[in-house]
Amino acid sequence: RFDRQMYHYGNFSQNFLWGVSSSAYQIEGAWRQGGKGLSIWDKFTHTPGNILQHDTGDIACNSYNKMEDDIAALKKVKVSHYRFSVSWPRILPDGTTKYINQAGINYYKKLLDSLIAANIQPQVTLYHWDLPQALQDVGGWENETIIERFRDYADILFENLGPKVQLWITFNEPFIIAILGHVQGTHAPGILLSMHDRPDTLPYIVSHNIIKAHAEAWHVYNDKYRASQNGMVSITVNADWAEPRNPYKQEDYDAARSVFYLGWYAHPIFNGDYSPLMKRSVLEQSLAGGLTKSRLPEFTPEEIKRINGTYDYFGLNHYCTKSWTNSCYRGVVLLRDRTWLESGSHWLTMTPFGLRRLLKFIKHEFGNPPIIITENGVSENGPVDLNDVHRKYFYEKYINQVLKAYLLDDVNVIGYTAWSLLDNLEWAVGYTERFGLFYINRSDPDLPRTPKASVSFYSSIISCNGFPDPASGPQECWNST
Numbered sequence: 001r002f003d004r005q006m007y008h009y010g011n012f013s014q015n016f017l018w019g020v021s022s023s024a025y026q027i028e029g030a031w032r033q034g035g036k037g038l039s040i041w042d043k044f045t046h047t048p049g050n051i052l053q054h055d056t057g058d059i060a061c062n063s064y065n066k067m068e069d070d071i072a073a074l075k076k077v078k079v080s081h082y083r084f085s086v087s088w089p090r091i092l093p094d095g096t097t098k099y100i101n102q103a104g105i106n107y108y109k110k111l112l113d114s115l116i117a118a119n120i121q122p123q124v125t126l127y128h129w130d131l132p133q134a135l136q137d138v139g140g141w142e143n144e145t146i147i148e149r150f151r152d153y154a155d156i157l158f159e160n161l162g163p164k165v166q167l168w169i170t171f172n173e174p175f176i177i178a179i180l181g182h183v184q185g186t187h188a189p190g191i192l193l194s195m196h197d198r199p200d201t202l203p204y205i206v207s208h209n210i211i212k213a214h215a216e217a218w219h220v221y222n223d224k225y226r227a228s229q230n231g232m233v234s235i236t237v238n239a240d241w242a243e244p245r246n247p248y249k250q251e252d253y254d255a256a257r258s259v260f261y262l263g264w265y266a267h268p269i270f271n272g273d274y275s276p277l278m279k280r281s282v283l284e285q286s287l288a289g290g291l292t293k294s295r296l297p298e299f300t301p302e303e304i305k306r307i308n309g310t311y312d313y314f315g316l317n318h319y320c321t322k323s324w325t326n327s328c329y330r331g332v333v334l335l336r337d338r339t340w341l342e343s344g345s346h347w348l349t350m351t352p353f354g355l356r357r358l359l360k361f362i363k364h365e366f367g368n369p370p371i372i373i374t375e376n377g378v379s380e381n382g383p384v385d386l387n388d389v390h391r392k393y394f395y396e397k398y399i400n401q402v403l404k405a406y407l408l409d410d411v412n413v414i415g416y417t418a419w420s421l422l423d424n425l426e427w428a429v430g431y432t433e434r435f436g437l438f439y440i441n442r443s444d445p446d447l448p449r450t451p452k453a454s455v456s457f458y459s460s461i462i463s464c465n466g467f468p469d470p471a472s473g474p475q476e477c478w479n480s481t
C-alpha cells in the first residue's frame with residue numbers, strides 16, 4: 001500500500017454525513033413572536049455592556065420568518081444534513097410543561113418537513129444555551145430540579161418531532177456553559193464568579209447537573225422512543241487540541257495532557273465517572289486553595305451506572321489547537337504559536353494538524369466511538385470580501401486532516417458539519433465576527449443570504465465525498481475504486 005500521508009485525495013465512507021450548523025438564538029430572531037418566552041440570552045443581550053456594539057438576537061438572521069431562504073441556501077451547499085437547535089422557551093415559555101406552545105412546535109415541524117422535502121436530514125440540538133429565563137430565576141443549572149425540567153422538555157421534543165428526526169444532540173458545549181456562563185460571566189447568565197457570593201464549586205455543580213440531565217434525556221429516548229424512532233442521541237463537547245509547546249520536554253507534555261475539559265463531560269458518559277486525572281487535579285487545586293475537600297462533586301455508584309453509556313456517537317466541536325507549557329515561573333499556561341495563521345477571532349488560529357491528533361486521541365480515550373464533527377469553521381471581521389480564501393483554505397486543510405484520520409488512523413468519523421450556514425450573532429462579540437458560508441448584509445432590511453466563495457468550494461468536497469483528483473484537474477473527483 002502506498003503512503004498516503006503526503007497526499008490530499010481519497011474518499012470518506014459511503015453515507016458520510018455532510019452538514020452545516022446553526023443555533024436558535026444566533027439566527028432565529030422573532031424574540032417575542034409566536035408565543036415564545038424569554039431566554040437568558042434575551043435578558044443578557046438587553047443588559048448594557050454585555051455585547052459588542054449593543055447587538056442582540058432580537059432579529060438576528062430572522063430565520064423564524066425566512067425559512068425558505070435558509071432552505072434555498074442549504075440546497076446550494078448540497079449538504080446531506082442541517083444542524084439546528086430548538087429554542088426551549090419557544091416550546092415551553094416558562095421552561096415547564098405547564099404550558100406547551102403549539103405555535104413553537106409547529107414552527108419546528110414545518111422546518112423539519114421543508115428539510116426532508118429538500119432531501120436534507122435534520123440534526124437537532126435540544127440545548128444551545130438559550131435557557132428559559134423563568135428557570136434561571138429559580139437557579140438555572142445550579143438547581144438540580146433542572147434535571148427533571150430538561151428531561152420533560154426532551155420528552156416533548158422526542159414525542160412531537162422525533163418521528164422526523166434521526167439525530168439528536170442533547171447539549172452543545174457544556175464546558176462553555178459552565179465556564180463562560182458561570183465563571184467568566186461573558187455568556188448568559190453572566191455570572192462572574194469572583195464578583196458573586198456564590199460558592200466556587202459553581203461550575204462543577206452546573207456541569208454535574210448537565211451531565212445528569214443529558215443522561216436522563218438519553219434514557220427517555222432509549223426507553224420510550226428508540227424502538228419506534230430508531231435515531232441516535234448524544235452530547236456535543238468542544239475541545240481544542242492541546243499540543244505540548246516543546247514535545248521533547250516532559251513538563252510541556254504533561255502540561256498538555258493535564259487539560260481535561262473534554263473528559264470532564266465525555267469521561268462520565270463514555271467511560272463512567274470523572275477521570276482519575278480530573279479528580280486528582282481538582283482535589284489538588286482545592287486543597288491548595290485552602291479547602292478541606294475537593295470542589296468536584298461525586299457521583300453515587302448508581303449514578304455512575306445510569307450515566308455510563310448514554311451515547312450513540314461522539315459529538316465534537318473543534319476549532320483550533322493551543323500550545324501548552326509548564327514554566328517554573330508561571331505554572332501550566334497556554335500559548336499561541338506566532339507562526340499559526342490568524343482569523344477574525346482572536347482565539348482561533350488555523351491549525352489543521354491538531355484535528356487529526358484530537359480525533360486519534362478520542363478514538364483511544366473513549367473506546368473508538370463513531371464520531372460526528374458537529375462544528376468546525378472560521379471567521380473574518382472587518383470589511384466584506386465575498387472571496388473568502390481563508391475559509392476555503394481552512395475547510396480544505398481541516399477536512400483533509402479528517403480524511404487522514406479516517407483513512408490512515410482508522411478513526412470512525414461518520415460526519416462533518418461546518419460552522420456556520422449564515423453570518424449570525426456570534427454571542428458576546430455580536431455581528432462583528434462572521435463564521436457564515438453566506439454573508440448577510442445587515443443594513444438591508446431583507447437580510448439577504450449571499451453565498452461566499454467557500455460555498456461552491458465546500459459543495460465540491462461534498463459532491464466528491466472527498467477531494468478532487470489533482471491529476472485529473474479540479475473538476476474530477478478522486479475515486480478510489
Ligand code: GBH
Nearest residue numbers: 023172173176186238317347375419426435
Ligand atoms: C461554538 O463555540 C458555538 O457552539 C457556536 O455557537 C459559536 O458561534 C462558534 O463556536 C464560534 O465561536 O473571546 O476568549 O472569551 C465555540 C466556543 C465560545 C469559543 C466563545 C470562543 C470566546 C473566547 N467559543 N469563545 S474569548
